[in-house]
Amino acid sequence: MEVTRERAWETLSRHTKSQALLRHALAVEAAVGWYARKFGEDEEFWRSAALLHDFDYEIHPTLDKHPQDGAPILRDEGYPEELIETVLSHAEHLEMPRDTELKKTLFACDELAGFIHACGLVRPDGIETLEPKSVRKKLKQPSFAAGVHRDEVYRGAEELGVELDDHIRNVVEALRPIASELGLKS
Numbered sequence: 001m002e003v004t005r006e007r008a009w010e011t012l013s014r015h016t017k018s019q020a021l022l023r024h025a026l027a028v029e030a031a032v033g034w035y036a037r038k039f040g041e042d043e044e045f046w047r048s049a050a051l052l053h054d055f056d057y058e059i060h061p062t063l064d065k066h067p068q069d070g071a072p073i074l075r076d077e078g079y080p081e082e083l084i085e086t087v088l089s090h091a092e093h094l095e096m097p098r099d100t101e102l103k104k105t106l107f108a109c110d111e112l113a114g115f116i117h118a119c120g121l122v123r124p125d126g127i128e129t130l131e132p133k134s135v136r137k138k139l140k141q142p143s144f145a146a147g148v149h150r151d152e153v154y155r156g157a158e159e160l161g162v163e164l165d166d167h168i169r170n171v172v173e174a175l176r177p178i179a180s181e182l183g184l185k186s
């Protein structure tokens with residue numbers, strides 16, 4: 001099958017009804033898509049993998065099932081192994097090698113996009129004027145967006161080979177055009 005963003009969205013929205021999860025998928029998609037363009041990679045494929053990385057979370061909300069039990073569903077729907085392997089690689093507990101730029105990018109964007117989204121929700125102008133400095137400050141407050149694994153944010157940027165401040169700036173820039181879809185003020 002040909003992997004398209006449209007097809008990925010269709011798969012995602014068939015398995016996921018929660019607005020929060022759909023917004024998370026859109027945020028990670030925007031960030032990964034931004035990097036695909038920067039690296040001159042296949043943006044459609046990268047966006048599709050990002051959209052689908054948590055597609056089964058609503059039906060498999062625990063780590064004994066997510067994302068591994070989602071893989072056969074994607075396989076049944078005809079997605080290629082490259083995409084399925086990428087989806088699986090975002091999960092730390094599966095300990096799969098992140099041996100492609102896409103896998104590194106997805107891992108680096110997953111937790112950070114969620115965190116930046118959370119930062120924007122408590123600011124009067126959303127992410128419009130959000131700077132790396134205030135994101136880093138919030139990263140050091142364990143009670144803020146407590147579900148975001150800080151170690152994965154730091155390691156993600158490191159594995160991608162991008163300075164954390166630059167990575168934050170890139171992801172903020174990537175999210176700005178879809179701020180209103182994410183429920184952020186713009």
Ligand SMILES: [Fe+2]
Binds near residue numbers: 053054066067090091
């Ligand atoms: Fe996940």
Ligand SMILES: [Fe+2]
Binds near residue numbers: 024028053054111
């Ligand atoms: Fe995620």
